Amino acid sequence: MTGQSSSPALFEMMQRLGIDPARRSIAQSELTYLTALHQCQGCKSKAECRSFLAQAPMSFAFAPAFCPNNDLLFEMQFDQGEPHVLHQGFDPGLPAA
Numbered sequence: 001m002t003g004q005s006s007s008p009a010l011f012e013m014m015q016r017l018g019i020d021p022a023r024r025s026i027a028q029s030e031l032t033y034l035t036a037l038h039q040c041q042g043c044k045s046k047a048e049c050r051s052f053l054a055q056a057p058m059s060f061a062f063a064p065a066f067c068p069n070n071d072l073l074f075e076m077q078f079d080q081g082e083p084h085v086l087h088q089g090f091d092p093g094l095p096a097a
Helices: 002-006 008-016 024-028 030-041 046-055 070-080
Strands: none
Touching (some): 008 030, 008 046, 008 070, 030 070
8 A cells, every 4th residue: 555655654543543444344434544644644743643653552542632633543443343342340250140
């Protein structure tokens, strides 16, 4: 994909947000993806973005507020479905109360 080399920050941000561009729901929303790519390429916060990605954990829940794609990335996360849910205190070996 040619966009990946011209806007690596978008792909790294997607990866760390758990967005898989190969999933069918993401591939179907090509306009959303192309809009995000275009916004990333023209972003005026590239240095701030690089600094954020260099210091951020390997995964996080939301794109930073300075990112012009934070709403589109959230939409991609939501459209992808199947969120990872933690079931604290749940023991599948115990009968339900």
